[in-house]
Amino acid sequence: METPARDRRTDRDAAPLRSTLVAIGLTIFGVIVAPNVTTLPAFLFDPALLNAPAEASIAGRTALLTLNFVGMILAGAIYLIVTDRGWSYVDLRMPSKRGWMYVGAGIASMIVFYILVNVVVTVLSLPSAENEVMRYIENDQMMVLIMIGIVFFFNAPAEEFLFRNIVQKRLYDAFSQTQAIVIASAIFALIHFASYAFSSTSLLATSVPIMTVFGGALIFGYLYAKSENLLVPIAAHATFNGIQFALFYIALEYDLEEAAPTGEAILAAVPL
Template identity: 30%
Template sequence: MTETARADDAAPVASDAVPGIGMALAAVTMAATLVPVTRGVDSPAVWGAAAFAVAAVLAFLARRHRAVGRRVAAVAAVSSVVVLLCAGYALNQGVAASVQLPGVGLSVSLVFTAFVTAGLSIGVGVADYFGVGPGGLKARSLRTAIFSLLGFGGLFAAQIATMLLLVPVIMVLGVSFESLSDVQLTVVSQFGMALGTAVLAVGYLSASDLDFSYIDLSVPSKRDVLWIVGGVVVIFGAIMAITFVFQTAGVESAEHGTTQQAAENPTILLVLIPASILVIGPFEELLYRNVIQKSLYGTFSRYGAVVVGSVIFAIIHTQAYWTAGPGQVAASLGTVFGLSIVLGTVYERTDNLLVPALVHGIYNAVVFANLYFNYV
């Protein structure tokens, strides 16, 4: 992020406004964790979250009054990371600490509130550490929101394209929608995903006055091949490490919607295995790495873009897990975020879309193949 912490962010107001925003977010986090504590919630995770939320408030407060150097902003960011982890763990263990909103008739989980505001505090703390001022923070927040919407647009584009493709398929086969098999629907959905994502990507390029040279496609070099092999090894190593940590800590993750469908009809996996390499990997990486991550390079540093792009990638996957509870969804999205960091780093290091596409595709294909052999 140092590449984008330019002089326009370095005005005196920058040292006041940004820590002030962080302090406000951390104060909300602190309140959302201290209230359950005062009400007798017996959860070490909530108590830990409250303690580190207080630390984050104090760090931002010190920065707000310029009593310390910018390294204390790192303390605020790290403290917020701990709050995020503690709140996520508490949610996963079923601790919600819900309260009724007066006059609205709705309840809100204080622990979930702390989880969200801690996540925002992390971003503000990192921005403050790198000297980003209010103008820069606003620009980065707006850019993140825009590309989050573009990411969600990928989901809708795929669904719309699938619906459009179903019309000629039904006409050609002379059947009704209800009579289509799960395998047929899976095949059409994969074509729909490819078509919808491609149209959205081309639309973005056109709206941004970019041509197809923006797409980083080239024949993999020997170095790229090493990155492909290394990426596959690292991504499976990461999933093994995350699984081990979850099992040790007693964290439950949500089941992907595709896994639930495959349990009922494993045959669809025979479609998804090749589709992983031919469709899912290439087209998801086209949108989330070559379009979103690359576009973020102009606002964030390249490594910052990897992290922000991975946050967007993880949030977009919420729809794949939303049948589970918030704690289980949070755990699954944490896994997706970790895997996305690997894919984003591979793309950042090679500037070749084929590299993360193959790493992503091979990973998915192996996972689907393993599921198939477990089910049959």
Template identity: 30%
Template structure:
């Protein structure tokens, strides 16, 4: 999305300075800080609630832990940080672009959904061919042991995961980068930042985690591109939600009807975002 030179960061100083390099560095620092703060706020909220429940004698089951994470980390954490940043800069929600999808937007949603899954399949084939080892996603592994969690994650993909993550990483992070960089660079950097935060939601060796992160960058590039083309945050949120819901559904069906005991590489390589 295009930036406006008069936007400010909550002070009397304009976002744009006389030095383009300073603008770029400032945008990068803010983008990374937003990602870190989003994760930090979500983690603190989840930790506080879990500790409170434990002190109250309430057992925290895997299903309950997922519910808490979805509501507080993804919803309140990511969404709250995004809205807080907009408030800090004196910007309205129109900064991220939000509207009922038009027929054109729906076409981009369908195209983006197909493209993101196609890239996932292609990346999985490449990984299998070269013999690289992806890192399993801890949420997917938890779903292997507790399939009912996957049934919760399917609607949550549309209601919390897609909207919360896209609001922060596309609506705020990508837009902030776009104020100092060309659209293509902003899309790539926002996708790289988003993929990198999943390092700690993966299990396995660091090298395997990097393999999964490199795969995760691909669908997020699609999310960012569709957002740039439509200026409507609802579009990447729907694509993101549909992408996740599809993978969670496939995993659930595989567990129930194929008696799977190990995480399939198709899902392991996907690094399901949460």
């Protein structure tokens, strides 16, 4: 008796190697391929983004950073359509009281985690590279404020949709939830390598923010796994990054050099 097509697909999806390769392919498509297409209008609008991004217009930089995350959403949407999973696959609903408690716990966990990371980096005098996205923001206060909006409406929703609801959930077919969280977080962190290597002076300087990204991804992945609700990690992610950018703005506004978060702490979860 012939196995139904849906069952055959389920059998293939449950293969660990296949699932991992699909996760890697989705990541490359969502972070590199699709954004390179969706950001083209920004480069055409303001060619200065290519060679002198910090001197480009605010409109051009805003368009580039926004369209970058639109590319991620597009990649996830294409996957849902091609695989016939449909939008019912997306675990998006208003969080329950317990869900909001997970959001609060996630924000608190991220704050504690980043404080510990900064303490370790400072005590051990570890070098740390900046994310390439700093080329588009630098110390421009208006861009910092704009990034708060981008984080809430594009960055957090796009990353959590692609890496938690698509990549991590796809890995559930072949791995336990814990294994899927670790694998998805590792892929998410490693895809940032080029962003940090751009301004890095050594492999160690690149590795420090990569490990930081990995730790943060574990927290967001755990929030999604426990709540089974995409809005929970989105809310925690957006709030945490929004707080970071707000603190950075305050530090710039009042010239508080010592209070300004380091580039890697502000932008660890913002790939470009």
